[in-house]
Amino acid sequence: MALPVPSRYVNELEPTVLILIGILLVVFPEPATSAFGAGLLLLGLGWWFYEWGR
Template identity: 65%
Template sequence: MDLSWSSLSDDIAPTTVLVLGFLLFVFPEPATSAFGAGLLLLGAAWWFYEWDRF
């Protein structure tokens, strides 16, 4: 298991995008909800891309 900064950022970045997208999605304004939904989709795709990548 590699514990370098690049390995850690590959694990943390998609999760951060998912959390930020969720927070914007639940904020009660249409523009932020749409942006949050987009970030959720991007974060989920990024997370699945990084899933089995070594």
Template identity: 80%
Template sequence: MALPPFSDYWNEIEPTLLILIGFLLFVFPEPATSALGAGLILLGASWWFYEWGR
């Protein structure tokens, strides 16, 4: 049984990476990066839920 190609998982990897990068920026102790990180987390989460329904 072969593994599916990487391109089949790309729709799940992109928003997950966005959430992880947003989390890293959120925990960095600078107000501007925390706000940017929170925005990336929200964008990644909404993108993730959008892809989940497709």
């Protein structure tokens, strides 16, 4: 059985990190970080779907 090639998954890693950071900032109880976290979350989701369609 062949091992997966890591270079195939680099494009999914970057938006996934943005999504995780966005979730953490939304959970942090301060309005400014929640708004910034929601923005990062939406940016990461958009980027993730863009990479998925390619």
